[in-house]
Amino acid sequence: MNIFRFAGDMTHLLSILVLLLKIYATKSCSGISLKTQELYALVFLTRYLDLFTDFISVYNTIMKLVFIASTLAIVWCMRMHPGVKRSYDRELDTFRHYFLVGGSFVFALVFHEKFTFQEKDLKSRFLQKCLGEDSNPNLYFGGARREFLLLFSLIFWAFSIYLEAVAILPQLVLLQRSGNVDNLTGQYVFFLGAYRAFYIMNWIYRYFTEPHFSRWIACISGVVQTALYADFFYYYFISWKSNSKLKLPA
Structure with a gap:
């Protein structure tokens, strides 16, 4: 894990903590879009299906569970x-x-990353660990069925990426309609945008340091997602610079 990935994870976690603090301290969710939160819940539930099949690290597992639960x-x-x-x-x-x-589901059906032979081999070795070293995963799942399960996980992963790219839209629209933005809500949205900006730097870093790095779906979606925050970032910076209350144009 590089510093940009870690910074992205921490700002993402911080955004959720800020939102939880707002709800707990004020007993209010004013200015928060329930629809955006439901979209994020769907994002995490579909992206982290690998919790049932793969173990990457304790850190990775804890972060996934925290994002889902929170x-x-x-x-x-x-x-x-x-x-x-x-x-x-x-x-x-x-x-x-x-x-x-x-729209995200249709995109995921059409545009999703293919498994490489290396990834298939890793999945096969994982299944062998679960079933026993002397077992043949194809005897349990069948070749065609196993390929379907792999494709199923790829589609849902791509779906979660596409959906996350646009999940902030209901929140941004709500803030524009309300005009005034309280400090905690503004910080929540700011940290969400910063999280994706750090992840873009993470992908750039990995592109130049990892020989076979290829996550074009995540990269393009991440750029789109960060671009959606551009207007908010502008007014957030103006508000911070002038030490005034954050206001968005209707």
Whole structure:
């Protein structure tokens, strides 16, 4: 893991902690888009399906579980907590997010990364560890069925990448409609954008240091996602420079 990847993970985690702090301290979710939070929950649940099959590291596993649990907790609070759900800006959070889900799924069906022979071999070795060193995974899953499972995981991974790229849109639209942005909400969105910016630097670093690095779906989606924050970053910087309350144009 390089410093850019670690910085990206930490700013992502910090954004969630800021949001949890806002909800816990103020008992309010005003200015927060429930639809964006639901999209992020779907992103993490579909991306981290490998928790059931692969072990990369303790750090990796903990971070995945934290992102899933914290996002589901936020969704639960905004939907179910008696004190918090009353402050939800339902009339402002009207973005039709199901179009984002549908569009991302169609993109994932058409554009997804192919498994290399090396990756297939790694999967095969992992299955052998689960079933026994002397076992043949194809006897349990069958060649065609196993290929289908690998393709299934690839499609859902690509779906999560595409969906994450646009998941912030309901949140940005809500903030534009409300105009004024409180400090914690502004910091939450800022750290989310910074997280993706660090990940772009991580991909650039890996491209020049790893001989076979190829994550074109993640790279392009990450650039699109970061670009969506450009307008917010501009007004955030103006607000910080003038030491004034953050306001977005309607």
